[in-house]
Amino acid sequence: MRRFVVLITLLVLSAGVLGQEPFTLLDTVVLDEVVSYGHLQKFQSGAKIEQLSAGQLSRVQDGSLETLLSRSLPIAFKTDAGGLSTIRIRGTGSSHTSVNFGGIDLNSLTLGQSNFSNVPVYLFDEIGVQFGSASSVNGSGSIGGAIHLGLRKHWTRGFKAEARISHGSFGERLYGTKLFAGNGRFESVTRAFYYWKTNDFPFLNTTYRDFENGVFEVEDRQQNASVERYGVLQELNYRFQPGEYLFADVWLERDWRLNQQNMQTNLNTPDYRESYEDRHLRVWAGYKNRRNPLKCEINGGYVFDDAVNNGNSIDTIRTKRLIAEAFVEHDFRSNAGYKIGAKAARIRPMVYAYNNTIDHENRVDVYASYYQRFFERLQLTLNLRQGFVTDYKVPFTPSLGMNILALSHEKYVLNFLGSVSRSYRVPTFNDRFWVPGGNPDLDPEQGMSYELGSKWSYCTGDFSGNIKLNAFLMHIDDWILWKNGGSYWYAENVQKVESKGLELMTDWNYRLFGLETTSGLNYSYTSTQRVESLNQTNALNRQLEYVPFHSANVFYSTTWKQLAFTVDGSFTGEQYTDEEDHNILEPYFLLNLAVDYRLELDAKNRIVFSGMINNLLNTNYQSSWGYAMPGISYRLSMSYQFK
Amino acid sequence: MAFFIVLLTSCSENDPQPTPTEPAVSYIINYGDYLGAKSTITAFDKETGTVTNNYYENVNGMALVSNIQHAFSHNGNIYMLGNNPDELFWVDGQTFEQHDNGINTGIVKPRFGVASGNYLYVSCWGGDIWADESISYIAKFNLATKMVEEKISLPGGPEGLAVAHNKLYAALNYKDSVAVIDLNTGEISYIEAPAVTSYFAKDKNDNLYVSLVSTYSDYSENTGLGYINTTIDELEATYPLDGVSTSYVNILAPDLNFEKLYVMTSAYDANWNLSGAIAVFDVADKNFESGFLVEDISGANGIATYNDQVFSFIAESVTANGSVKIYQPDGTFVGEFETGKAPFLLLTVEE
Numbered sequence: 001m002r003r004f005v006v007l008i009t010l011l012v013l014s015a016g017v018l019g020q021e022p023f024t025l026l027d028t029v030v031l032d033e034v035v036s037y038g039h040l041q042k043f044q045s046g047a048k049i050e051q052l053s054a055g056q057l058s059r060v061q062d063g064s065l066e067t068l069l070s071r072s073l074p075i076a077f078k079t080d081a082g083g084l085s086t087i088r089i090r091g092t093g094s095s096h097t098s099v100n101f102g103g104i105d106l107n108s109l110t111l112g113q114s115n116f117s118n119v120p121v122y123l124f125d126e127i128g129v130q131f132g133s134a135s136s137v138n139g140s141g142s143i144g145g146a147i148h149l150g151l152r153k154h155w156t157r158g159f160k161a162e163a164r165i166s167h168g169s170f171g172e173r174l175y176g177t178k179l180f181a182g183n184g185r186f187e188s189v190t191r192a193f194y195y196w197k198t199n200d201f202p203f204l205n206t207t208y209r210d211f212e213n214g215v216f217e218v219e220d221r222q223q224n225a226s227v228e229r230y231g232v233l234q235e236l237n238y239r240f241q242p243g244e245y246l247f248a249d250v251w252l253e254r255d256w257r258l259n260q261q262n263m264q265t266n267l268n269t270p271d272y273r274e275s276y277e278d279r280h281l282r283v284w285a286g287y288k289n290r291r292n293p294l295k296c297e298i299n300g301g302y303v304f305d306d307a308v309n310n311g312n313s314i315d316t317i318r319t320k321r322l323i324a325e326a327f328v329e330h331d332f333r334s335n336a337g338y339k340i341g342a343k344a345a346r347i348r349p350m351v352y353a354y355n356n357t358i359d360h361e362n363r364v365d366v367y368a369s370y371y372q373r374f375f376e377r378l379q380l381t382l383n384l385r386q387g388f389v390t391d392y393k394v395p396f397t398p399s400l401g402m403n404i405l406a407l408s409h410e411k412y413v414l415n416f417l418g419s420v421s422r423s424y425r426v427p428t429f430n431d432r433f434w435v436p437g438g439n440p441d442l443d444p445e446q447g448m449s450y451e452l453g454s455k456w457s458y459c460t461g462d463f464s465g466n467i468k469l470n471a472f473l474m475h476i477d478d479w480i481l482w483k484n485g486g487s488y489w490y491a492e493n494v495q496k497v498e499s500k501g502l503e504l505m506t507d508w509n510y511r512l513f514g515l516e517t518t519s520g521l522n523y524s525y526t527s528t529q530r531v532e533s534l535n536q537t538n539a540l541n542r543q544l545e546y547v548p549f550h551s552a553n554v555f556y557s558t559t560w561k562q563l564a565f566t567v568d569g570s571f572t573g574e575q576y577t578d579e580e581d582h583n584i585l586e587p588y589f590l591l592n593l594a595v596d597y598r599l600e601l602d603a604k605n606r607i608v609f610s611g612m613i614n615n616l617l618n619t620n621y622q623s624s625w626g627y628a629m630p631g632i633s634y635r636l637s638m639s640y641q642f643k
Numbered sequence: 644m645a646f647f648i649v650l651l652t653s654c655s656e657n658d659p660q661p662t663p664t665e666p667a668v669s670y671i672i673n674y675g676d677y678l679g680a681k682s683t684i685t686a687f688d689k690e691t692g693t694v695t696n697n698y699y700e701n702v703n704g705m706a707l708v709s710n711i712q713h714a715f716s717h718n719g720n721i722y723m724l725g726n727n728p729d730e731l732f733w734v735d736g737q738t739f740e741q742h743d744n745g746i747n748t749g750i751v752k753p754r755f756g757v758a759s760g761n762y763l764y765v766s767c768w769g770g771d772i773w774a775d776e777s778i779s780y781i782a783k784f785n786l787a788t789k790m791v792e793e794k795i796s797l798p799g800g801p802e803g804l805a806v807a808h809n810k811l812y813a814a815l816n817y818k819d820s821v822a823v824i825d826l827n828t829g830e831i832s833y834i835e836a837p838a839v840t841s842y843f844a845k846d847k848n849d850n851l852y853v854s855l856v857s858t859y860s861d862y863s864e865n866t867g868l869g870y871i872n873t874t875i876d877e878l879e880a881t882y883p884l885d886g887v888s889t890s891y892v893n894i895l896a897p898d899l900n901f902e903k904l905y906v907m908t909s910a911y912d913a914n915w916n917l918s919g920a921i922a923v924f925d926v927a928d929k930n931f932e933s934g935f936l937v938e939d940i941s942g943a944n945g946i947a948t949y950n951d952q953v954f955s956f957i958a959e960s961v962t963a964n965g966s967v968k969i970y971q972p973d974g975t976f977v978g979e980f981e982t983g984k985a986p987f988l989l990l991t992v993e994e
Contacts, residue, residue, distance in 0.1 A: 207708040209705075209708060209744065209745075210744060211742055211744055212742070212743065212744055216705060262727070264681070264708040264709060264727065264728045265727050265728045268728030268729070268730060268747050269728050269729060310771065310774075312774060435859070436859065481960065482960075483941070483942065483959055483960065484942040484943070484944060484958050484959055484960065485909060485918060485919070485943075486888055486890065486907065486908075486918065486919030486920075486942075486943035486944070487886060487889050487890060487908075487909040488889065488890075534959075535942075535959040535960055535963060536942075536957070536959060536963065536966065537960075537963045538963065538964060538981075539963065545962065577679060578676065578679060578680055578962040578963065578984070579960070579962045579963035579964070580963065580964055580984075582680065582697075583679070583680045624679075625679050625680065626678075626679060626680075626681075
């Protein structure tokens with residue numbers, strides 16, 4: 001019994017540690033209704049799902065999802081200076097990670113990927129990252145992983161509000177507000193933000209060529225790389241009783257940027273401008289009843305995505321989606337339960353370059369999940385999913401997971417986890433229907449993923465922490481690339497990739513000189529190789545492009561009275577940028593510093609002042625070959641909170 | 644009097660014409676990746692078979708900074724037109740050293756260049772030609788002042804250029820015609836064509852073969868070759884050929900004596916995969932040979948003739964090195980070697 005109590009205490013404390021805001025390590029934890037990653041874990045025992053802490057989110061309120069994830073987790077991104085960034089979890093491609101807002105995958109149906117610079121952290125309360133295959137739960141696209149964007153249900157009584165203003169280097173500014181109103185049963189939450197960055201940072205341009213004077217580098221300034229984003233996310237929630245409620249989320253967003261030009265063009269054609277604009281409407285609504293042993297959810301959504309390239313609104317790049325999902329979940333015993341459900345989507349692409357054969361596409365997924373606990377130590381889960389797509393065959397995707405409580409002691413708990421899962425991705429509409437070159441007969445990309453992990457949680461007195469070690473192996477087949485056909489390029493299932501690696505994640509809470517302190521270290525080793533290819537290549541069995549062997553994060557945060565001080569650093573190892581050994585990105589380390597001060601005006605009013613210095617060491621680095629990145633920069637922000 | 648008779652009889656029309664020669668070393672231009680790695684140069688010595696990649700970087704100690712769209716030799720220099728950034732620069736034809744700075748003023752989206760007298764003429768799209776076909780022009784570059792002296796407005800997306808009889812011919816890629824610019828008067832006239840045009844090959848009579856292509860913005864079933872009589876500026880004949888390549892690479896290559904003209908085309912194989920092919924136009928018979936010289940070329944990215952052989956440039960992607968596959972005129976495969984990324988053009992320096 002004592003071990004059971006200790007286990008629960010440790011689980012609560014570790015969740016509390018992860019979810020801590022600055023200054024609140026000793027505060028009372030209010031159990032708001034959350035988008036629960038425990039819910040995701042329930043039917044995926046062996047899955048590695050990391051929830052970013054409130055502290056981590058609060059430090060990047062003014063930034064994008066890429067800024068948050070690259071500083072918090074050992075995940076590789078290919079990015080430029082703020083306009084475009086794509087993710088590579090465990091060496092997989094940018095279209096192999098789904099980004100989920102409720103039941104909506106934000107990934108573009110035309111390009112297959114999300115621009116992580118366009119997802120604002122400010123709008124969300126929680127962000128979770130699932131490493132590894134998740135197609136058996138999320139459907140098409142989650143070969144490398146899945147990101148979950150969460151909104152917490154506050155069930156506000158009365159009114160509370162936040163207003164935020166932020167100003168930083170290179171013309172950066174953010175204005176944001178969150179308004180909560182409700183009577184404990186009904187709640188309206190409005191979140192809105194505006195972000196602008198001129199992005200005119202200085203850098204050393206090494207593409208300068210003055211043969212007559214023998215000068216081959218010059219101080220330059222990035223031109224025409226501005227970014228503007230704004231959006232509003234409106235929630236309407238109605239609670240019948242705890243665990244049963246209606247909700248509706250409407251998210252409108254416009255993301256505009258001037259495509260950052262490479263160093264050569266910036267120097268020689270500084271007036272060159274090329275814009276890209278994304279407009280989105282995402283609606284997700286439903287009914288959730290999690291009260292009884294028999295739980296259910298019925299949800300529906302609508303998504304409108306519109307892209308405008310360089311002001312050309314005649315050549316449309318649009319998609320519309322209607323989505324519906326329903327499932328039933330039944331814990332028929334205290335140690336076992338199942339879930340069955342279905343999800344349907346009707347998609348209409350409206351893209352100028354598609355042939356006339358595609359007017360709309362229907363997709364239906366049916367799925368079933370089961371979990372069983374044995375002797376309070378072993379939990380096994382099984383997921384089965386089968387998708388159906390108009391005129392297209394989709395593979396069956398099962399997954400099996402396990403979680404073993406190996407050791408349970410007064411001071412520590414040791415778990416082992418494991419999973420095997422199959423995944424897939426339906427080729428994008430561009431891959432299948434672009435004229436010329438689209439190929440409707442492409443096979444889906446397919447993956448098999450194997451994972452083993454361990455988690456050691458320790459707690460004694462003022463010291464607690466976690467050490468997680470995971471090993472993974474993934475095979476991805478029929479990876480799609482565009483090939484040169486002589487007259488035009490065309491899509492083809494070209495290569496097979498094998499990815500394997502180790503991930504170490506640690507976090508610790510303790511008192512240092514009497515100060516509440518949190519620190520941690522994350523490290524990942526990722527070996528991702530192209531093992532087969534239809535193309536002639538010198539890069540067979542060599543590390544894939546834009547996947548570093550080594551990446552790491554380290555962070556340290558301490559509070560003293562109303563002050564919080566944070567240092568975090570991230571390391572990205574050497575990266576190939578193409579299939580030759582010629583243009584290799586050097587490894588780099590970025591160090592950031594943040595200080596926060598909370599001023600309590602009275603019981604209801606508070607102002608938080610924040611100051612941040614990014615890239616403190618003024619490291620000169622590139623994340624995409626040939627594109628400059630900013631050096632040292634600052635950001636000052638002020639957030640007023642009412643209640 | 645006798646002397647003149649001897650002189651005249653010693654130079655009759657029946658004397659054999661001097662055999663055209665080509666230098667031992669040729670240079671292959673590798674386009675690179677538009678957004679990533681820039682162009683490189685591969686040097687190929689036909690006598691020793693030596694291949695030297697990254698030749699420009701080896702000679703000059705630094706990499707090229709643009710994607711070379713076209714290159715040509717004139718008066719002992721090699722002139723190169725770059726994209727992203729847009730520029731015109733040149734290197735010494737013998738040493739490949741660059742001593743002078745290039746220019747970018749007046750050069751916007753350059754496509755092709757030719758020399759005539761003291762000038763270079765460069766076809767420029769001027770911007771996003773697919774959105775506005777009126778912005779293209781010909782840049783007239785003064786070799787003495789090293790400046791663009793004039794921009795000759797020429798809507799329709801000029802691509803390939805040729806000079807004959809003191810006239811500049813421009814193949815228009817967004818208009819079914821060839822523009823003719825009188826270099827003395829500046830007058831512009833047009834020769835209508837059954838499809839948009841892309842590149843020229845000039846024969847021994849200074850007449851022009853022009854490629855007729857079907858593009859995304861201008862579909863046509865009349866693809867093949869056209870023959871322009873440059874004395875009277877008329878399209879005298881067309882020779883149909885399906886699937887002439889629409890790539891912006893070297894798609895026409897005459898042999899040394901202009902007896903054969905090789906044309907890059909594409910075709911579907913038995914499994915309906917698109918691949919490249921090389922068609923052969925017999926200049927004397929004025930028709931295409933019934934079969935291809937080579938077909939099922941994966942990643943076809945341009946053709947050239949050199950050393951009495953046909954060079955096929957291969958680029959299956961822009962992230963991996965390309966290669967050259969060499970064939971005899973009868974289609975026999977000779978060998979291949981690796982180049983930089985996306986090889987598309989071979990040039991030799993005028994002797």
